[in-house]
Each structure stands twice: as C-alpha cells, then as structure tokens.
Amino acid sequence: MEKTLLENAYDPQHFREAGCRLVHRLADHLSAAQGGFGKVLEYREPREALAFWEEYLRNGTNDSFAGDVLERITRVHHPKYMGHQVAPPLPLASLMALLGGTLNNGMAVYEMGMAPTAMERIVTDWLCRKVGYSDRARGFLTSGGTLANLTALLSARRNRARHDIWNEGYSGGLAILVSEAAHYCVDRAARIMGLGTDGVLKVPVREDFSMDTSLLPQMYRDATSRGLEVFALVGSAPCTATGTHDDLRAQAEFCREKNLWFHVDGAHGGAAVCSEKYRHILSGIDGADSVVIDGHKMMGMPVITTALLFREGADSYTTFSQEAEYLLTETPEEDWYNGAKRTFECTKLTSALSWYAVLHQYGEGIFGAYLDRQYDLAREFARMLDGRERWELFAHPQSNILCFRWVPAGVPEEALDNLNARMRQLVLEQGQFYLVQTRLQGRYYLRTTLMNPFTEPKDLESLVDHLEALGHRVMKESAP
Ligand SMILES: Cc1ncc(COP(=O)(O)O)c(C=O)c1O
Numbered sequence: 103m104e105k106t107l108l109e110n111a112y113d114p115q116h117f118r119e120a121g122c123r124l125v126h127r128l129a130d131h132l133s134a135a136q137g138g139f140g141k142v143l144e145y146r147e148p149r150e151a152l153a154f155w156e157e158y159l160r161n162g163t164n165d166s167f168a169g170d171v172l173e174r175i176t177r178v179h180h181p182k183y184m185g186h187q188v189a190p191p192l193p194l195a196s197l198m199a200l201l202g203g204t205l206n207n208g209m210a211v212y213e214m215g216m217a218p219t220a221m222e223r224i225v226t227d228w229l230c231r232k233v234g235y236s237d238r239a240r241g242f243l244t245s246g247g248t249l250a251n252l253t254a255l256l257s258a259r260r261n262r263a264r265h266d267i268w269n270e271g272y273s274g275g276l277a278i279l280v281s282e283a284a285h286y287c288v289d290r291a292a293r294i295m296g297l298g299t300d301g302v303l304k305v306p307v308r309e310d311f312s313m314d315t316s317l318l319p320q321m322y323r324d325a326t327s328r329g330l331e332v333f334a335l336v337g338s339a340p341c342t343a344t345g346t347h348d349d350l351r352a353q354a355e356f357c358r359e360k361n362l363w364f365h366v367d368g369a370h371g372g373a374a375v376c377s378e379k380y381r382h383i384l385s386g387i388d389g390a391d392s393v394v395i396d397g398h399k400m401m402g403m404p405v406i407t408t409a410l411l412f413r414e415g416a417d418s419y420t421t422f423s424q425e426a427e428y429l430l431t432e433t434p435e436e437d438w439y440n441g442a443k444r445t446f447e448c449t450k451l452t453s454a455l456s457w458y459a460v461l462h463q464y465g466e467g468i469f470g471a472y473l474d475r476q477y478d479l480a481r482e483f484a485r486m487l488d489g490r491e492r493w494e495l496f497a498h499p500q501s502n503i504l505c506f507r508w509v510p511a512g513v514p515e516e517a518l519d520n521l522n523a524r525m526r527q528l529v530l531e532q533g534q535f536y537l538v539q540t541r542l543q544g545r546y547y548l549r550t551t552l553m554n555p556f557t558e559p560k561d562l563e564s565l566v567d568h569l570e571a572l573g574h575r576v577m578k579e580s581a582p
Pocket residue numbers: 187245246247248249285287338339340341342367368369370396408
C-alpha cells in the first residue's frame with residue numbers, strides 16, 4: 103500500500119539515508135572550509151537571494167537542497183572568515199544541536215527535558231564556579247545575549263527598585279547606568295522596560311572606549327537630584343565595537359557603595375573566565391550580581407546558546423514571579439528543574455546538550471585553549487599592523503576584536519572614510535575574506551573579530567595585502 107504524505111515525511115529509513123547524506127556533505131564542507139579552499143562567501147544582493155529562493159520553492163529539486171544552501175551561506179569555518187562574533191561551532195556541538203532538534207523536548211517543565219535540564223544545571227554551576235561565585239549562585243541557559251541582558255535587567259529591577267513594578271505597573275522614574283559604547287541591546291532592553299531616553303544614563307567612555315568610571319559619582323548625584331532612582335549599572339566585558347573592557351572592579355565597588363545591581367554583559371569576553379592567561383582582564387567580575395556569557399561567541403557553541411548567571415541564585419527566581427517561588431509549596435527543595443519559572447522563554451532550545459557534550463568529551467581546557475589562541479592572534483595582528491606603513495590601529499586589542507584603517511600618503515582625512523568603506527565593500531563582493539566595519543569617534547574603521555581557530559598569521563598578512571591592492575584600485579578609479 104502506498105504511504106501517505108505524513109507517513110513518508112516521518113519515515114525513519116528516509117531520515118537515516120537523508121541524514122547520512124547530509125552529514126557526509128557537511129563533513130566535506132568542513133574539510134574544504136577549514137582547509138581554506140574556495141571563498142568565504144559568494145555575495146549576493148538581498149533581492150537576488152530572494153528571487154532565487156522564490157524560484158527554488160516552485161522548481162528546485164530536493165536532491166540538491168543542502169548543496170544549494172551551502173553555496174549561498176557565509177563559511178564561518180573558513181580561516182579567512184574574520185567578521186562577526188559568531189563561533190565556528192565545534193562539530194560535536196553542532197551534532198548535539200541536531201540531536202536536540204530531533205528530540206524536541208521543550209524544556210519548560212522538568213519532564214519535557216529531563217537530561218538537558220540536569221545538564222544545564224551542571225554547565226551553569228560550572229560557569230558560576232569559573233566566575234568565582236559561591237555555592238549559592240545559580241544560572242540558566244537562554245536564547246542569546248540580547249534576551250539574557252533583558253532578563254538580567256528585569257531581575258535587577260525586581261530586586262533593587264523600591265516599587266514592585268512587576269505587580270503594580272510602572273509610573274516612571276527609574277534609570278540604569280551604562281557605557282555609551284555598550285551593545286545596543288542594553289539600551290533596547292531598558293526601553294522595553296519603559297525607562298525611555300531619560301532612564302538610560304550613558305556614561306561617556308575614555309579614549310580606548312572603556313567606561314570612564316571617574317564620572318559615575320557625579321552622574322549618580324545628578325540623576326538622583328533630578329528625582330531618578332538608579333537601580334543598576336551594566337558593565338561591558340568587552341564592548342562590541344572595539345573589544346575594550348570596562349574596569350569591572352571599579353564598577354563593582356561603586357555598585358556596592360550605592361546598593362545598585364551590578365550586571366556584566368560578558369556576552370563576548372565572559373568566556374575568559376576559562377583562561378589562565380586572560381582571566382585577569384575580567385578582574386572584579388565576581389562582584390557582579392549577574393553575568394551573561396554567550397556560548398555561540400567565544401565558546402564554540404552553535405547559535406543560540408547563552409548563559410545567564412546570578413551570584414545569589416535566589417534572585418533569579420523572583421524575576422517573573424509574584425513571590426519568591428523557588429521553593430515548591432509541597433517540598434522544601436529548590437525548584438531549579440522547572441526552567442520556565444526563571445527564563446523568558448516557555449519552550450526553549452536544549453542547548454545544554456552541546457555545552458555538556460563538549461565539556462564531557464574534551465574537558466574544560468578546550469575553552470581556555472581556544473580563547474588564548476584567538477586573543478594571542480589578535481595581539482600578533484596588531485604587531486603586524488604596527489609594523490606596516492600606512493596602517494592605523496584604533497587601539498591595541500584587549501580581546502580578539504581589532505579596528506584599523508588604511509591611511510595612504512597624500513589622502514586627506516575627509517577622504518579616508520570613503521576609501522576604507524569602498525575597500526570593505528569590495529572585500530565583501532569578492533568574497534575571499536570576510537571582515538566588518540564600524541564607526542568610532544566619527545571615523546570609519548575596518549573591524550575584524552578573529553573567531554577562527556584555523557586563521558594563521560599568514561592569512562592576516564594576505565588580508566592586509568588584499569586590502570592594500572583594493573585600496574590602490576579604488577584610488578586609481580577615483581583619480582580625476
Ligand atoms: C557585548 C554584547 N552584548 C550582547 C550582544 C547580543 O548578543 P546576541 O547576539 O547573542 O543576542 C552582543 C552581540 O554581538 C555583544 O557583543
């Protein structure tokens with residue numbers, strides 16, 4: 103008898119065959135990308151991509167679907183991928199995402215994710231210890247740094263603000279302190295919470311883009327004299343644009359003094375808690391009430407895997423609840439295993455599978471080894487740029503983020519932005535490298551985040567050669 107559409111779609115034998123083909127194809131992809139073969143990306147304009155996939159839906163064949171996707175993505179495993187802060191995921195972690203996606207346990211309540219719930223507790227307890235927290239600390243995994251920062255600020259408001267806004271609603275007057283260079287999601291979180299422009303006190307940065315903490319007392323005084331109730335301070339570890347770290351120790355001290363909630367956005371650099379060599383950059387992080395660490399940035403996880411950690415675990419239970427519900431009514435046991443009580447999400451990804459499997463198979467040393475390699479490489483790249491004529495670094499790297507620009511002789515300052523922007527556009531269109539851009543103190547900079555454990559100094563040399571060749575071309579084309 104012929105199978106129905108649904109029987110066909112759920113056919114385990116078909117899954118086995120298609121799955122084997124897909125894994126073979128992905129292994130070939132990894133081997134080519136990691137070996138540096140081919141381009142990082144074949145850039146297509148959005149309207150071209152849209153037209154292709156619309157036509158594909160009508161006439162494309164299923165047989166070549168994975169191959170067609172692979173030709174139209176950015177190869178994050180390629181050594182010349184040096185762009186956004188997204189990890190080339192560890193292959194084991196990617197396989198665990200497939201496992202999670204197949205089992206589809208929703209995690210909201212314990213029995214809908216028994217194994218990943220226990221693993222999540224183990225992984226977040228381990229991260230809490232790495233941060234330097236006591237046994238009272240607790241954490242959970244959530245869907246990205248953006249959501250984690252919002253959740254942390256909601257917790258901060260619940261635990262520090264004088265009024266019970268969760269239950270009684272908001273009538274204004276609250277504020278947070280955050281560096282003007284912090285990731286935009288902090289500002290967005292505050293606005294979602296109703297704080298408005300007046301409620302986000304942007305602390306100016308020093309030349310290197312770290313928060314100027316010497317301004318905090320005055321800003322705080324000004325805010326309170328205007329009738330604002332400041333309840334939290336957010337530190338960047340590091341800020342996104344330049345990879346510069348705030349002075350967490352000074353921020354922690356200030357928060358203790360003023361009884362503010364201290365939240366550290368360590369989405370990118372929080373992973374340095376696993377590094378013997380670079381941990382010192384996070385000095386003071388153990389004084390934070392909450393910390394965000396993105397697994398999909400510096401810890402080799404697939405998107406989207408984020409840990410939100412609380413120094414006092416009990417604080418994490420009050421964020422979304424009328425009362426402290428961390429005790430079950432019928433038992434004195436802590437209710438850590440019903441995740442949705444503490445997370446924004448109801449149903450969520452079983453991302454603990456990836457993190458736990460990597461810890462289990464390779465041990466925690468893999469995280470420090472990766473971070474050390476990438477941070478070291480950024481320092482080597484900085485030395486290389488310093489040693490080449492006509493290249494200007496924005497600042498020496500504190501992480502693996504580096505901003506720089508080409509300043510050829512005879513080109514006036516006002517023409518440098520266009521020149522560097524045009525060079526970056528050509529890099530994108532040619533697809534042999536991938537890097538990004540940013541604007542700092544009114545000037546345009548090229549920006550790399552060295553995410554890739556396959557990138558070698560010779561790749562960085564050839565990036566600079568490539569950029570110079572493109573720069574000369576742009577100058578020639580625009581010559582009168
Ligand atoms: C410092 C910082 N915080 C938060 C975020 C947002 O994290 P996500 O993209 O995981 O939502 C980023 C992303 O680049 C970041 O660099």
